[in-house]
Amino acid sequence: MKLQPGTTVVKNGQLVDGTGKAAVPNAALVITDGIITYAGPAEDVPPAAEARVIDAKGGTIMPGLIEAHIHLTYFNVSELQDLDIKYPVEYVTLQSGVNAKTALECGYTAARSGGCLHNIDVWMKKAIEEDMIPGPRLSASGREICGAGGLMDWNPDYRRIGMEGIVFIVNGPEQARTAVRKLVKDGIEWVKTYPTGDAASPDINDHHTLCMTFEEMHAVVATAHNHGLKVTGHCRATEGIRNALKAGYDAIEHGTFMDDECLDLLLKRNVPMCPGLGFELFSVQRGKEFGLSQRVLDGHQETLEAGAESCRKVLKAGGTMGLGGDYGFAWTPHGTYAQELTFFVNYVGFSPLETITCATLGGAKMMGREKEIGTLEAGKLADVLVVAGDVLKDISLLENRDNLLAVMQGGVVKAGTLVKPASL
């Protein structure tokens, strides 16, 4: 991805640097050749000749947001079967490109995939890195892995249409290894698995059901780690979280029913977690409009309450969390990602500063890129968000793209209302 040549100074705003430190009022950010060279009080800015200036208009200068569990290939999903290979790969790829552009315009300068159809993420990542299309810096997942009969294995056998566009259905460790080896060849970074079910499938694969055996999960981890890939999983049930942590998973998605033993295991290896929890509240609030049954809604309510409690425990214990999750359903369309932050403040009870730290540095840690992005500190890539207004007073400002004055990647202004995108 190209870097902005020359020097840019962003000033006249408070600095929320993403580290969790208190905001610096009247701050300035200096960027040289796409890299941050200074972030701090305006009065201490080193003099720079011929700098272009971006006026934050008394608002907030903060790191670009990081979506820690994005599904670029999902769109308008209202039931699990909509995740299936409903459209050809050509159409899903185009839609994913649109979603990537939308995410960037919403202030998300990086994103970690939570799984995709076909092998679109890997190529989307390349297209974004090469500036072919605009989008967040991406950590690519690929097709997912689920045990036979589990959450993702919904097509009855008599249809014989297979699920290879979205998921590998595995029976035993041998098939789990085979699936990972295919993903190794696909070039992905994160192997996404389904250790447990979900409230969305109340009959045979609900949120307390296991969808993979420990042996299958262990085989996935051993094969993936051998090739330098990381492993994560959709973990709701307590036993699924425990199995994942014991099998050596590198991250936990959701971590819903987290008991003290799981919390200890999580903290011992500092395994990051992406709760993806707003989805549960929005499903409860809007699911009826989209035909979700009362049993499914009740399951989401139970998941919501347990998930919120887990998040509070992990935060209190000093664990690492990224924010984001599962946008692309009919009631949580792409472009509404930042409502996750408002939800964490209003419903879960995180402070705005804690929420922003999770949504920036936390996401960068989940991507394994915290040395390059996630905070505004000297030496890091200038992935910056300039927001009209005080996001610590009103976090919901981030939900409205009209409040984003500038969205920058490597110092290049890619979106926002204040300045037109710069041409290199």
Ligand SMILES: [Zn+2]
């Ligand atoms: Zn997901």
